[in-house]
Amino acid sequence: MEKLIIEGRKPLFGNVQISGAKNAALPLIAATLLTGGIHTLTNVPDLRDTRTILRLLESLGITWERQGATLRIDSTNVTYSEASYELVKTMRASVLVLGPLLARLGKAKVSLPGGCAIGARPINFHIKGFEQFGVTCRLEQGYVDAEIDGRMQGCSICFDVPSVTGTENLLMAATLAQGTTIIKNAAREPEIGNLVDMLISMGADIEGRGTDCLMIHGVERLHAAENEIIPDRIETGTYLIAIAATAGAATVTHCNPRHLPSLLDKLRAAGMMVTEMENAITLDATGGGHIKSVDITTMPYPGYPTDLQAQFMALMALSEGVSMVHETIFENRFMHVAELHRMGADITIDGHTSVIKGIGRNGFNGAPVMATDLRASSSLVIAGLAAQGRTEISRIYHLERGYERMVEKLTALGAIVWKEKE
Ligand code: EPU
Numbered sequence: 382m383e384k385l386i387i388e389g390r391k392p393l394f395g396n397v398q399i400s401g402a403k404n405a406a407l408p409l410i411a412a413t414l415l416t417g418g419i420h421t422l423t424n425v426p427d428l429r430d431t432r433t434i435l436r437l438l439e440s441l442g443i444t445w446e447r448q449g450a451t452l453r454i455d456s457t458n459v460t461y462s463e464a465s466y467e468l469v470k471t472m473r474a475s476v477l478v479l480g481p482l483l484a485r486l487g488k489a490k491v492s493l494p495g496g497c498a499i500g501a502r503p504i505n506f507h508i509k510g511f512e513q514f515g516v517t518c519r520l521e522q523g524y525v526d527a528e529i530d531g532r533m534q535g536c537s538i539c540f541d542v543p544s545v546t547g548t549e550n551l552l553m554a555a556t557l558a559q560g561t562t563i564i565k566n567a568a569r570e571p572e573i574g575n576l577v578d579m580l581i582s583m584g585a586d587i588e589g590r591g592t593d594c595l596m597i598h599g600v601e602r603l604h605a606a607e608n609e610i611i612p613d614r615i616e617t618g619t620y621l622i623a624i625a626a627t628a629g630a631a632t633v634t635h636c637n638p639r640h641l642p643s644l645l646d647k648l649r650a651a652g653m654m655v656t657e658m659e660n661a662i663t664l665d666a667t668g669g670g671h672i673k674s675v676d677i678t679t680m681p682y683p684g685y686p687t688d689l690q691a692q693f694m695a696l697m698a699l700s701e702g703v704s705m706v707h708e709t710i711f712e713n714r715f716m717h718v719a720e721l722h723r724m725g726a727d728i729t730i731d732g733h734t735s736v737i738k739g740i741g742r743n744g745f746n747g748a749p750v751m752a753t754d755l756r757a758s759s760s761l762v763i764a765g766l767a768a769q770g771r772t773e774i775s776r777i778y779h780l781e782r783g784y785e786r787m788v789e790k791l792t793a794l795g796a797i798v799w800k801e802k803e
Contacts, residue, residue: 385774385788387765388797389747392667393629395794399617399636400426400785401450401610405572407474408549409579409610410434410454414441414481415553416583417457418605425452425610429782433472437464441478456605459485466492466523472782476504477546479527480554483516488528493520498754500711506547510538514551514558535560535599543568543593543681549576555597556585564595570682571640575611582606612660614640616784618689619759621664623791625653625672626696626767628742630665631794638662643685647693650675651700674702674739679710691717691760698726699767700739707734717757720750724764724772747772752779759784766796775803 401424411434413420425431427447435445435452442460446453462482469475469492482489494504508518508525514533519526535558538551548568553576555562567573569591577590583606586598617636624631625648638645638657645662648655652673654665674697679687687710697704698721708714715735718728724745727738747770752758758780765772774780777800780787791798 382775382803383777383800384803385762385777385780386799386801387747387762387772387774389745389765389768389770389772391766391796392627393624393631393766393791393794393796396632396634397620397790397794398634399612399620402426402572402575402613403428403430403783404545404570404615405575405610406431407434408477408546408553408572408576409608410438410452411477411481412553412576412579413454413456413605414438414443414459414478415484415557416603416605420454420456420605421607422452422454423607423609424450426450426613426785428785429778430472430474433468434475437468437475437478440465440468441482462486462488463490464492469494473502474546476507477550479507479511479525480550483511483527483529484533484554484557487530490524490526492524498716499714502711506540506544507550510547510551511554513538514554533558535562535597537563537565539565540567542566545570545573548573548595552576552587552595552597553580555599556580556587556603558597558599560599562597562599564597565593567593567595568681569593571611571614571637579606579608582608611640612636615686615688615756617641617662618644618686619692619763619784620790621648621662622689622692622696623763623766624664625651625666626699626763628666629794630663630667632661632663634661636660636662642683644689647675647677647685651696671701672696672699672739672742674700674704674737676705678707681710687711687714688756690714691756692763694718694728694735694737695721695760695763697737698728698740698764699742699744700737701741702739704737704739705734706737709733716753717760720753720757720761721764723748723750724768743769746770749773749775752776755779755783762787766791
């Protein structure tokens with residue numbers, strides 16, 4: 382295992398290029414299962430999670446090759462329909478193969494993901510949706526064994542709360558169902574728009590892109606196509622918060638500022654100068670002012686993203702006032718708090734709310750800390766970059782699930798950071 386070492390208190394300056402979005406790449410790669418042919422995906426990040434889903438596709442009979450950020454996936458042969466526990470337990474998004482396999486083969490067996498570091502994260506919405514299509518789902522020995530005789534039947538589905546991968550799974554299945562499917566209270570994350578665009582390019586008939594009501598008119602067949610993964614809005618936000626926390630001034634390029642409405646407002650409210658361009662954002666925190674305290678409440682898109690909650694909390698720990706973070710999406714997403722305490726943060730947790738008493742811009746001191754999940758890890762990186770002295774973050778395999786070449790990118794911005802064997 383490797384750990385990350387940071388010598389902190391170095392303001393970040395310069396440019397950083399954002400990679401393709403992990404949470405768009407995963408469903409778009411899964412969507413190639415829907416039909417045979419050679420699919421091309423561009424701007425695909427090379428991450429632990431994208432490698433895991435490609436391993437899963439290989440285990441189903443698919444071949445692929447990567448040249449830089451371009452993936453060519455040959456989905457002509459799907460010879461197997463089971464996603465094993467070994468793969469699903471390392472990445473919950475493996476459940477995204479369920480919809481495409483059912484649509485193409487009429488059967489799929491996928492391990493139940495089980496709990497994870499940020500909450501229980503059941504997949505009951507996915508299963509209920511498939512049953513509405515006429516699929517029989519049996520839960521046996523930790524697996525969902527799903528089967529349908531003939532085509533799925535279009536239906537009307539309404540989510541209790543919007544689910545990102547739930548919407549994606551049912552949307553993919555609906556493209557090849559018989560008749561029309563309506564998905565109400567659908568998630569509206571930009572990654573779903575990316576998937577809708579890909580499905581349309583493959584011949585699907587979908588109305589309502591970007592809204593919470595998707596209408597899918599099933600078609601007889603789809604075909605392979607070429608598509609581009611959108612920029613990673615969570616990686617973008619993570620670098621912006623890091624620039625703010627280190628009192629730096631830098632430009633994040635190859636991103637989409639329109640995908641981060643809520644974060645950009647909150648950064649401005651915290652006193653940062655944020656300039657939006659077509660495909661870039663500059664953040665300037667060199668004005669010398671204090672970081673102002675700002676409250677956030679995580680919400681489905683376009684609300685404040687839960688995947689940027691831990692990072693913003695690290696910034697608020699360095700503010701001059703008291704702020705509150707309400708986490709409404711996942712029940713256990715405050716694992717970073719205990720680690721931030723080790724660096725000097727003053728945070729108390731009361732159920733789904735954290736109360737952060739700011740310790741001022743220079744309040745953090747480096748310490749050995751442990752990464753617990755992907756986004757908690759990136760909040761520790763931000764804290765380490767702002768801290769006086771050395772921070773050692775162990776278990777950084779979590780970070781590698783979702784941040785491409787982070788050490789290289791931070792080094793180019795002037796950070797002193799490297800990896801070592803634990
Ligand atoms: N939920 C259910 N039942 C379901 C599905 C969801 O109760 O069948 C609940 C969840 O427990 C949660 C809420 O609904 O309370 C929303 O969860 P959602 O299904 O939207 O989450 P997800 O699809 O499993 C995706 C991202 C997560 C991100 C969440 C929320 C991918 C691959 N993962 O997860 O990303 O936090 O949406 O935006 O898209 C990350 O990248 O670090 C990450 C965890």
